Amino acid sequence: MERHFDTELDQLKQQLLKMGALVEAMIDAAVTALIERNADQLKQIYENEKQVNGLQISIDEDCLRLTALYQPAAGDLRFLLGTSKINTELERLGDQAINICEVVNKLLKEPQLKPLIDIPKMVAITTDMVRDSLNAFVERNVDKARAVLMQDDQLDDLKDKIVAELTEFMTKDSGSISRAIQLILVARSLERIGDHATNIAEDVIFVVQGRDIRHHAQDM
């Protein structure tokens, strides 16, 4: 039996995917601007952020309304809870893109400190993690969600390496301090992007299997 509720849930899912696509584009534009030292795309990021903020509010309103009106259970209930949580993660991903944007605006006013090596590696991993976590949600694919979780450690290691390297720059040359700090902030934002993608992947596993794996709540 086709339920009207299914149509509502599907519309909600489409809204969340639209938000995901906007956030992915924001992150992509911010890191591209950083790596290519080109500010052309930054304006679009702020435009996207307004839409993302609007979607965050309307998605939460829909989750509340559907929960109140349909009294969902089981898989439907987990879907609504999961959607509300992923909604929050997506909005925070957008905030991290904005943070990177602001750093790029500052960095572009000064000569490049050093060629970027590990930051592009972090970018590649975070881009994969965000895309895969959203695809895992669309496909209800637990294996793909688990693969996202596995990547988070690499990101943490790269961030530690970047911080160590830039600390060395700052120790040797005080003229590098402001730029090194900005790059550390970028690494920090990328690490946070990985954390949010990880949270989305954990939410996907909850939605699909009803298992809460956060903080090793159950053995993986």
Place this chain on the structure above:
Amino acid sequence: MNNKIEIKKLNLHYGKFQALKAVDLPVGENSITALIGPSGCGKSTLLRCINRMNDLIAGVRIDGRVLLDGRNIYRHGLNVPELRKRVGMVFQRPNPFPLSVYDNVAYGLKVAGISDKDRISQTVEGSLKGAWLWDNLKDRLDKPALDLPLDQQQRLCIARLLAVEPEVILMDEPCSALDPIATMKVEELMLELRKKYTIAIVTHNMQQAARVSEYSGYMLLGDMVEFDLTANIFTNPKDSRTQDYITGRYG
């Protein structure tokens, strides 16, 4: 938690039709166990096996075991009226006798041969208090029970059960004739009764099962598809048929 009742491999045939298929069900002591499932799934039939109400139907054949405190109630020589005193039942439509409020509650005692008026009065008061009716009705005990609003009639039927000191209360759709406020009162009463009695309830109202019961069993076509903590059934059922039913996709 101890199991007050354990149903094991229970089969029930109405003539050639098999209404229950090797059903297992534990009913925990001092808890509420809900049976849910679509019409005709066998949940009321299963409930009625617990106090042998199905014995009254011609052509019924039952095998398997229903243990009450570890003893099979289908054993040879069991005193069925005594069983029904221990395991009382509340029905879908309130069914008070066409007597006064007082006489409804006192009925079971009188049938049991108790004539001590003080004792009867105490039991009537205690039972009406137990069903949260005393404050409403203490000045109108001689009022005809059939003049009461439906939810009070239903709670009067519960008081009538309490008077004979049952151990188990079976409820077959006890709120389906009641409006939401009256339903809430009966549900609150069930949660209170749970402290002293073991309750098994059949309900079509899944939110009711979710609100009041600790354990739920989902039945379909005479099978016990899934039995688990109610919290698990309503958040993460293991069987896709349970999921389909409680999310309204069934049918």
